[in-house]
Amino acid sequence: MLELEEAVCRSLTALAGVFALAATPMAVATPAQADTPLIVCTGSVTVDYNPPLGPLPRQTAQGVAEKLGTSGGGSCTGPFAAGSASTGFDQQVSCLLQGLGDTLVHNVVTYHWQGGQTSTITYPVTTVIHAGNQEIVTSTGTVTAGYGVGSLSERIAVYPSLDVLDCLSSAITQQTGLLTVTLI
Numbered sequence: 764m765l766e767l768e769e770a771v772c773r774s775l776t777a778l779a780g781v782f783a784l785a786a787t788p789m790a791v792a793t794p795a796q797a798d799t800p801l802i803v804c805t806g807s808v809t810v811d812y813n814p815p816l817g818p819l820p821r822q823t824a825q826g827v828a829e830k831l832g833t834s835g836g837g838s839c840t841g842p843f844a845a846g847s848a849s850t851g852f853d854q855q856v857s858c859l860l861q862g863l864g865d866t867l868v869h870n871v872v873t874y875h876w877q878g879g880q881t882s883t884i885t886y887p888v889t890t891v892i893h894a895g896n897q898e899i900v901t902s903t904g905t906v907t908a909g910y911g912v913g914s915l916s917e918r919i920a921v922y923p924s925l926d927v928l929d930c931l932s933s934a935i936t937q938q939t940g941l942l943t944v945t946l947i
Contacts, residue, residue, distance in 0.1 A: 801911050801946040802882075804846060806835025808920045808942040816858040816925070817933030826851045829942055831874070837942075842910075843876040846944075858930035870902060872918075874944070876910060882946065883908040884916045898922045898940075911946045919943045
């Protein structure tokens with residue numbers, strides 16, 4: 764009988780330890796302040812091509828118009844409700860080999876935020892992936908001037924794949940997609 768009482772006592776002591784552990788406040792890991800995005804904006808992006816894209820790569824001027832937040836049919840978290848940017852660059856590109864050279868283009872984009880502030884972001888790395896009838900263009904860089912200076916930035920544009928017949932007839936003058944810009 765003494766053994767049974769000792770076993771019950773040990774079990775109750777262990778059970779009390781479990782309850783005490785469960786009642787002890789646990790430290791919860793939270794992301795560092797630097798990992799909390801300063802801005803996350805969605806919207807639209809339009810690229811104009813001159814000359815129009817065709818099946819063979821050629822030097823092409825690209826004008827890019829970005830509209831973020833309320834002005835681009837999206838939304839923003841952070842201090843701004845809207846923003847925009849316009850950039851242009853030349854590169855070898857075709858509609859069959861879309862993205863050719865995108866990893867070589869060093870983009871500098873200045874976003875103009877609602878209320879007059881700006882963020883100039885240098886995107887030295889851009890990758891292009893074709894998946895599921897979409898072209899996904901991802902740029903990573905750093906805010907070099909203005910709001911969020913020193914912050915990291917990621918810019919993701921998602922475009923529908925281009926029509927092959929329009930491509931073969933060198934008739935691709937414009938491409939429109941969805942855009943997300945994040946400053947961390």
